[in-house]
Amino acid sequence: MSSLLVLALLGVTFMLPGRQALLCNWGTYKAVHNVSELPLQWTVKLQKECDRGWGCHDSVMLIENGPSALLVLSPGSLQCAHCLSTGRCPEDATVKVCPKGTTHCYKGELLVTGENILTRLQVQGCMSQPGCNLLNGTQDIGPVMVKESCDSRRRQALFCQFGRYKEVHNISELHLQWTVKSQKECDRGWGCHDSLMLIRNGEKGPGMQSPTFSPYWDIGPVMVKESCDSRRTLICHKGISFHMTGNLTYTPVDWTSDFTKTCDAGQLCQETMLLIDVGLKSLLLWTKGCSQGEAPDSQTTSMHAGPIGVLVASYTHFCSSDLCNGASSSSILLKSLPRPAAPAPGDLHCSSCVQLTSGSCSDYSPTIVCPKGTTHCYNGNIHIQGGGLTTPVAVAGCVAQPSTSLLNHSKNIGIFSVHEDGLFPVPPTGAAPATFLTQVMGLGLALALWCGGLCLFG
Structure with a gap:
């Protein structure tokens, strides 16, 4: 110095x-x-x-x-x-x-x-x-x-005083003093702010004495939403997170959303995790927000494919209290997965791929030795929509059954609507049956007409 x-x-x-x-x-x-x-x-x-x-x-x-x-x-x-x-x-x-x-x-x-x-x-x-x-x-x-x-x-980056205060008081108790004891480092370019909202109703608040002209107000960075529906309005965590790396079936992911949303009357809070693992790589999609049309306070863990070969599992949670969708780690899903002993290598070799893409997995995807107990190679797309997320996911890997659906033809997983375009599974090494070749040729012609000749077959 x-x-x-x-x-x-x-x-x-x-x-x-x-x-x-x-x-x-x-x-x-x-x-x-x-x-x-x-x-x-x-x-x-x-x-x-x-x-x-x-x-x-x-x-x-x-x-x-x-x-x-x-x-x-x-x-x-x-x-x-x-x-x-x-x-x-x-x-x-x-x-x-x-x-x-x-x-x-x-x-x-x-x-x-x-x-x-x-x-x-x-x-x-x-x-x-x-x-x-x-x-x-x-x-x-x-x-x-x-x-x-x-x-x-x-x-x-600025350091700002950070805190919230919400309380109902008698008018006679005003004016109030409040000292914030916490500080927060903001992102570069962001400034500090103070917001104060006082709603008076007779001798107490909250409430309104004057008519309203809009169901939404903005008071600084605070949004106020009004509803006269007798059903309760929930505040829920809101956000989308996705992670793509290896071994997410054993390594939990931590995530806390910094955002909340005031739902419409009658809606519930929800959080949905979808985990796809193909061996070399894993994909975790995670969303939080509002939902409707589900039974309240339901919590479900489902295994859609696997655990040998390609694994697809999900965790869904619908609840009816403020900020109840607050899971902060994917361990809540992982602890429910079956843990069979590691199978011995088999004789089948398949491409291994999971990626966010509008096409199928590439012909240059790495090839792995499939575990014993798997009999076919899978290559297809899962189209996911819901919870603020719309994306296709290309998947390729080893499967135990000759099916074109990893999800057993499921149409909904939590907040997600899912649609699967599974290509016909590739049989074990050796000559393919004539019926299988006929199916593949017919599917290839149909997809060529539908895609304009741009579809790729893995």
Whole structure:
């Protein structure tokens, strides 16, 4: 850390030892010359007395372009703007000559946070090294955390007071005082806000004394929705999450939605997970929100395919209380999956693929050795819609039954409506029966006509 800036930050000043001020040559030279004229000699005729403790320096810049060269000479002392402010440093901050040993000017911002501490420091001064490293990588000083930024175009994220208060009071108890004890770091570019809504009804609130003109209001970032339906209006977690990686049948995924939604009267809260595993890769689709038409307070885990070969499983939850759809880990599904002993490798080889795509799995998908007990290869598409999600999923892998449906022809999984386009399963290695070849040729002709010749067969 620069000793000068450390002293400034700590609020400590002292006089340097009684050392005489240096006398430095002072001046600049700039001219374009032919390369044949180099080297040049130049004598400075001016001198300047520096402040005590400050050193002399020379700067030379040579830019060569073919037969010509630009030469810039600047003997003298490095000068940098100096500023330490909890606000913004002025554009015309005081410029001072830097001491001996410093080579670069520093301009940055320090965010200092801790218990009852939240301070932004704008810092400008002299440094002995380039870059944005005023604190030599230090981020924690006791209970105080320090963040550094030198990109003037990207403002550091704001810390805002964070909290909510909701209560019914007698009018006689107003005015109220409330102190927020939590803070939250916002995304870059976001600001802080305060929102206050007071609804009075006689001597107590909430309620309304005046007629309303719109079923929706916006009060700052708060949306208010009105309903005179006698059925209860729920507040539910809302969001969509998907994860595609290996081994999601054993490794749980953690997810908490930051958003909520006020449902229409009579609707329920829901959350639906759909897990597809093909061995090398897994896909987890997860949605939360509002739903209607389901029995309240139902919680179901289903196994649609597997567990040997391609595995498809789901978890659905419909409930009738505020924010009841709050599962934060896929372990709620994984703990219900059967765990058979690892089967021995079989003789069948199949492509292995799961991906979000409008086509089937590629011919270049990796090939795996299927586990013993599987007899056919599957390659098809599952079209999923609902809960704010609409996507096709291409699936290929080993299956135990010669079926074109991984989902046993299910049409609904929780909030999802599902439609499956399963290609005919590939039989074990060897010659295919004539009836199978006839089916494949007929399906290929039908799909070619339907897709305009663009369908791919895996």
